[in-house]
Amino acid sequence: xxxMHYPVVNRNGDIITSAVTNLDLHDMSRAAKTYGVKAFYIxxxxxxxxxxxxxxxxxxxxxxxxxYNPLRRKALELVSIKSSLNEVVGEIYNTCELFPKIxxxxxxxxxxxxxIDNFRTMLKNSGTYLLLFGTGWGFTEExxxxxxxLLEPVKGCTDYNHLSVRSAAAIILDRLLGI
Amino acid sequence: xxxMHYPVVNRNGDIITSAVTNLDLHDMSRAAKTYGVKAFYIxxxxxxxxxxxxxxxxxxxxxxxxxYNPLRRKALELVSIKSSLNEVVGEIYNTCELFPKIxxxxxxxxxxxxxIDNFRTMLKNSGTYLLLFGTGWGFTEExxxxxxxLLEPVKGCTDYNHLSVRSAAAIILDRLLGI
Numbered sequence: 591x592x593x594m595h596y597p598v599v600n601r602n603g604d605i606i607t608s609a610v611t612n613l614d615l616h617d618m619s620r621a622a623k624t625y626g627v628k629a630f631y632i633x634x635x636x637x638x639x640x641x642x643x644x645x646x647x648x649x650x651x652x653x654x655x656x657x658y659n660p661l662r663r664k665a666l667e668l669v670s671i672k673s674s675l676n677e678v679v680g681e682i683y684n685t686c687e688l689f690p691k692i693x694x695x696x697x698x699x700x701x702x703x704x705x706i707d708n709f710r711t712m713l714k715n716s717g718t719y720l721l722l723f724g725t726g727w728g729f730t731e732e733x734x735x736x737x738x739x740l741l742e743p744v745k746g747c748t749d750y751n752h753l754s755v756r757s758a759a760a761i762i763l764d765r766l767l768g769i
Numbered sequence: 770x771x772x773m774h775y776p777v778v779n780r781n782g783d784i785i786t787s788a789v790t791n792l793d794l795h796d797m798s799r800a801a802k803t804y805g806v807k808a809f810y811i812x813x814x815x816x817x818x819x820x821x822x823x824x825x826x827x828x829x830x831x832x833x834x835x836x837y838n839p840l841r842r843k844a845l846e847l848v849s850i851k852s853s854l855n856e857v858v859g860e861i862y863n864t865c866e867l868f869p870k871i872x873x874x875x876x877x878x879x880x881x882x883x884x885i886d887n888f889r890t891m892l893k894n895s896g897t898y899l900l901l902f903g904t905g906w907g908f909t910e911e912x913x914x915x916x917x918x919l920l921e922p923v924k925g926c927t928d929y930n931h932l933s934v935r936s937a938a939a940i941i942l943d944r945l946l947g948i
Contacts, residue, residue, distance in 0.1 A: 613792050613935075617936050621925075661931040662931075746804040747948055750799075750840075752803070753796075753939070754792075754796045754799055756792075756935055756939075760932070760936035764925070768925065
């Protein structure tokens with residue numbers, strides 16, 4: 591899976607590069623590890639943000655944090671930093687010798703959607719999938735249209751539709767991969 | 770539901786009062802709002818921590834944040850600050866005229882547990898329940914024993930068992946109250 595910091599929109603709908611949030615790395619890598627996700631890509635084109643991610647993960651993988659909390663190390667070892675979606679796809683191709691199907695998530699209601707149940711079945715069968723989560727106020731419509739699939743949004747039991755990406759990712763992984 | 774900062778243990782098993790984490794308030798109140806939870810109590814006996822919580826929630830409920838992001842306001846309006854579990858139970862009694870059944874969560878495997886399925890059924894029937902989440906390394910065994918129910922831990926599909934409380938709460942609410 592990947593957490594994308596570009597191209598996403600801000601609250602006004604402008605395309606931006608969002609800042610990396612420390613707890614996204616921790617919460618989402620731990621959820622990924624819990625549900626057997628193979629890799630967790632942090633995607634940002636900004637070099638200083640890439641350095642920040644490297645600094646955080648190094649602390650927990652090789653630095654003082656590794657001894658202090660080995661459970662965090664195991665999760666953050668899944669993290670890989672990339673500049674773009676193309677770089678992620680390239681690495682997956684080099685590793686798996688096939689291109690992943692790209693499944694994008696969004697809290698908004700665009701047209702044709704892949705249901706959780708159908709994606710769950712697809713994951714049980716063969717295939718390589720890359721699940722994308724957006725930061726900020728989510729992906730642009732153009733970006734979503736270019737993906738292979740758009741996953742249906744997480745709905746609760748109210749009309750409030752504003753989960754954090756950390757919560758949404760945890761719920762989606764549980765629905766897709768939970769026993 | 771309530772997020773407890775005391776009595777919880779640290780990594781060495783010592784009983785501590787944990788510090789409040791800003792993103793716990795945001796992520797968990799948004800998840801609570803999404804799944805129709807009636808109130809979200811932040812419990813800490815430390816006055817300076819209570820003031821911190823008040824400062825954060827006021828910013829988003831009455832301050833500059835309310836206008837900037839009304840969706841956060843709606844979620845954080847669920848937050849209520851209390852010094853102890855007794856205070857929480859007292860407020861629920863004053864509001865509902867009955868004492869809530871206390872359901873405690875833990876990632877550890879203690880004895881008798883309430884299954885998610887059974888609790889889901891209980892919530893569909895009548896009754897008032899208070900669901901407790903622990904911070905730090907979780908609740909003491911004594912605290913868990915004193916509750917009415919211990920909810921079964923969230924399991925993924927691996928043996929990695931170290932979700933953040935934010936992720937675990939999101940998954941538990943989805944399993945209990947999702948459509």
